[in-house]
Amino acid sequence: MAEEASVVEEGLPPSQTPLVSVSFERNVNWKQKYLEAEPKALGITQIGLSLFQIISSVLFMSKGLSVTPTGIPVIILSLLVLIAGSLTVAAQNLHLPTLRACLGMQIVAVPASITNMILALVKMNDIPYSCWQYYYDQNSTSPRESCHNIEGTISHFSSECVVINVALVTISITVAAYCCKVTNCCSPAPKMPVITVQAPPAQL
Structure with a gap:
């Protein structure tokens, strides 16, 4: 046409x-479509959930409660999601290059969150052998309650991380869809x- x-x-x-x-x-108002997604709320949610995962991974690593090496990958991938959330908030100015950068980072954030979800499922069966070994070295014949508590904590935390990453994937897809509409990558300008x-x- x-x-x-x-x-x-x-x-x-x-x-x-x-x-x-x-x-x-x-x-002339086609960029306003992006604001319908409530980018500030979604971006802040992405930032908050990513920070939660980063801080939790650092704490687990510092306490020696992580047997499988999942902490560093989770931190790196969560940083990518955090950057995506920051761009989601920054794109409220409707500056076209910022919107395109936001779209690119949200596309990256989807596989990052899916990978974090898989790592959380792996960590769910992450048993702190050092805890059991410590008590057996002390000639104890029965498992200690503290080890069971640590196992339960790791299992519940991993389940929570799975739910968090499902939410992050949903947010990334939603923001990416609105960015795609505004940047006209899927259809011509209205x-x-x-x-x-x-x-x-x-x-x-």
């Missing part, structure tokens, strides 16, 4: 010019029909 589809034909004398013409013009009514020529 041409930039302007108008019924008015050039070169016609005024007596043959139609009284009504229709043209299609770019919608146009609005403009109807022009012309006054009839004065009768002499």
Whole structure:
């Protein structure tokens, strides 16, 4: 479709010019569509949940409660999601390059959150052998309650991380869909029909 589809034909004398013409013009408010996604709330949620995962992973690593090496990958992937959340909030200014950067980071955040979800499932069966070994080295014949508590804590925490990453995947897909609409990567820019009514020529 041409930039302007108008019924008015050039070169016609005024007596043959139609009284009504229709043209299609770019919608000047098309970027406002992004604000319908509530990007501030979604971005802050992404940032908060990512920080929670980063801090928790650091604490588990510092206390030696992580047997499988999942802590560092979780921290790196959560940082990517955190950056995506920051761009989601920054894109509220509707600056087109920022919106495109936000779209790119949200696409990256989806597999990052899925990978974190898989790592959380792996960690769910992460048993702190050092705890059991410590008590058996002390000639104890029965498992200690503290080891059971640590196992339960790790299991519940991992389950919580799975739910968190499901939420992060959903948020990333939602924001990416709105960014895609605004940056016109999936469809051409929307146009609005403009109807022009012309006054009839004065009768002499």
